[in-house]
Amino acid sequence: MEKKDIDWSNLGFGYIKTDKRYVSNFKDGAWDEGVLTDDDKVVISECAGVLQYAQTVFEGLKAYTTEKGNIVVFRPDLNAERLEQSALRLEMPAFPRDRFVDAIVETVKANDGFVPPYGTGATLYIRPYMFGSNPVIGVKPADEYQFRVFCTPVGPYFKGGAKPITIRVSDFDRAAPHGTGNIKAGLNYAMSLHAIVTAHKEGFDENMYLDPQTRTKVEETGGANFIFVTKDGTLVTPKSDSILPSITRRSLVYVAKEYLGLKVEEREVFFDEMKDMAECGLCGTAAVISPVGKIVDHGKEICLPSGMADMGPVTRKLYDTLTGIQMGRIEAPEGWIKVIE
Secondary structure, eight states, rough: OOOOOOOGGGGOOOOOOOEEEEEEEEEEEEOOOOEEEEOOOOOOTBBHHHHHHHOOEEEEEEEEETSSSSSSEEEEHHHHHHHHHHHHHHHOOOOOHHHHHHHHHHHHHHHHGOOOOTTSOEEEEEEEEEEEEOOSSSOOOOOOEEEEEEEEEEOSSSSOOOOOEEEEEOSSSSSTTSSTSOOHHHHHHHHHHHHHHHHHHTOSSEEEOBOTTOOOOOOOOSSSSEEETTTSSSSEEOOOOSOOOOHHHHHHHHHHEEEEEEEEEEEOOGGGGGGGEEEEEEEEEEEEEEEEEEEEETTTTEOTTTTTOOHHHHHHHHHHHHHHHHTSSSSSOSEEEEEEO
């Protein structure tokens, strides 16, 4: 397919309708075969389970054009696994992992004219999601579900480079102990909206959520995991049952160990340690790593030694290595790259 007439270098991070999307319905205890469709409209009952009781889960991943011109997707098998875990936690039927990956491949192939060319900094963002579709008025799981995949070309999350951001320690809790913080459910993100809107109004870019039980340990932000680098060059990532298992974070941990030879610690991280950290970043699909230059705790500023001008040196190596793997400039570990043929 010929590339669409899009100004790739000036794309924002927003929605653009593409040609095809994938749809599969669950009814009478089984998923149907699924189809690609031109229709971007979702038609459901006014009493659908998703509208009444927020029974919905989703994923996010990207397709890239590599240096050699191949269209690839990064570790979709892990997104399939995480969607399954999210669905089961909300009493939704799991969409089979192999079919999830096939649906991603079909959707990208059907929209390959929207995959940005290599070197533009743009990518094709892919959004798989599932929701309860039949009427539910009593508080119970739906009986019918719809699984969908759409995609949209997006520009780089940071135009002009990733400049360090300022975050605040939030007074709000992101997730309850033994709650749903470790799954990718829409309800978790709805709960974070007020916190992020108020943070922006007060001049901050993001929130740092602490554990709700003791408010002494760092958990994550509304949509990303934290990574830290100590002054001796150790990569540290918070460990908690309430943290979403970020695929980007898990990939960065592997890169740190196997490609860069760094010491890595996955453990509880106490907020008191922030003053001793050399670098901090938020990691996720959209930006890969967003560097943090300053953390503000109710007026008290913690300025990271890496500063507000650029990524710290270790964070930069992690970012360059992982994006190099994604774009085909650096050889990937086996199974990480799914080529769309």
